[in-house]
Amino acid sequence: MLAANLDPVASSIFSMLAIVSLVLAFVMLGSRWLNNYLYAFAAESWVIAALSASVGYYGGYPELYLVAGLTGFFRGLFLPYLVWRIIYRLDVAREIHVFVQPSSTLVLGALCTVFTLTVAYRVGESLGLANTVAVLALTVMLSMKLIGFLMLTVRHEALSQILGLLILENGIFLGAQILVPGMPMLIEIVILFDLLIIVACFGVLVRYLVTHVGSTSSLKLRRLVG
Numbered sequence: 001m002l003a004a005n006l007d008p009v010a011s012s013i014f015s016m017l018a019i020v021s022l023v024l025a026f027v028m029l030g031s032r033w034l035n036n037y038l039y040a041f042a043a044e045s046w047v048i049a050a051l052s053a054s055v056g057y058y059g060g061y062p063e064l065y066l067v068a069g070l071t072g073f074f075r076g077l078f079l080p081y082l083v084w085r086i087i088y089r090l091d092v093a094r095e096i097h098v099f100v101q102p103s104s105t106l107v108l109g110a111l112c113t114v115f116t117l118t119v120a121y122r123v124g125e126s127l128g129l130a131n132t133v134a135v136l137a138l139t140v141m142l143s144m145k146l147i148g149f150l151m152l153t154v155r156h157e158a159l160s161q162i163l164g165l166l167i168l169e170n171g172i173f174l175g176a177q178i179l180v181p182g183m184p185m186l187i188e189i190v191i192l193f194d195l196l197i198i199v200a201c202f203g204v205l206v207r208y209l210v211t212h213v214g215s216t217s218s219l220k221l222r223r224l225v226g
Contacts, residue, residue, distance in 0.1 A: 010058040011133045014178055017051040018133075018140045021174055022113070025147045025167050030106045034087050037163045038080050044167075045075030048174050055181045064181065071173075079166065087159060100154040109147050116142035137178035144171025 006014070024044040028037045049072035056064030100108070120138035124130045148168025152161050 006058065006133060010054070013054050013058075014051065014133050015136050017047050017054065018136055018174065018178070021047050021051075021170070022140045022143055025144050025171075026106065026109055028163060028167060029109045029147050029150060030102045032102055034157070034159055037160065038083055038087070041083075041163055041166055041170075042076050042080040044170060045079075046072055048170060048177070049076060051174065052177050055177050059181050061181050064177070075166075075170070083159065083162060086162075105150060105154055108150060109143075112146040112150070113139070113143045116146065134179060137175050141171045141175025141179075144168065144174065147171075 021044050024040045024047065027040040031037060031040075049068045052064045052068035052071055056062060056068065117139045120135045120142065121130060123138060124132065124135040127134075129135060145168050148164045148166075148171065151164030151167065155161060155164060
């Protein structure tokens with residue numbers, strides 16, 4: 001495994017980029033402004049693109065340079081542009097339907113991170129990787145997945161839920177770059193195009209909500225039940 005045989009410089013770079021990605025996920029979790037969500041997601045995507053390029057350089061995986069370029073373009077530019085167009089057309093600036101305040105959500109996110117750190121350390125210890133960057137990569141991956149689930153649970157603006165799903169997928173992608181960098185490039189490209197499908201489907205959902213319900217809150221979907 002690449003994470004078990006890294007020199008200190010590479011390990012420090014991977015760790016720094018992973019931690020910055022997690023901090024940007026917390027920025028999204030603790031905000032109620034949709035533009036903040038979008039900027040943080042775009043920045044996080046560029047950080048993950050830099051991580052892909054770093055893994056390609058230090059691990060000897062030249063195909064990851066292409067993956068880094070596609071990640072920067074699709075996740076860092078194209079997807080944020082699509083979501084921005086939805087926000088601009090709907091003229092929705094912030095999350096309105098909030099059941100858990102951002103400060104409380106940040107506490108929940110921190111508890112999730114502590115939990116994932118414990119799990120990652122136990123897994124790393126069982127595999128003999130307790131003192132490697134693999135533990136941090138697994139921690140960040142699981143934390144971002146849980147933060148994505150938190151956004152899907154406590155945020156009811158459909159646009160927020162789009163970005164919650166994108167955070168979740170970013171976490172999986174980040175962990176894969178460090179833990180299994182030899183993953184076939186075709187699979188990684190397919191994952192990138194899956195994100196386009198996610199945004200397109202949510203765009204249709206938002207249009208439906210606005211047309212038939214007059215709101216962009218997913219709470220209104222209860223009218224479809226029964």
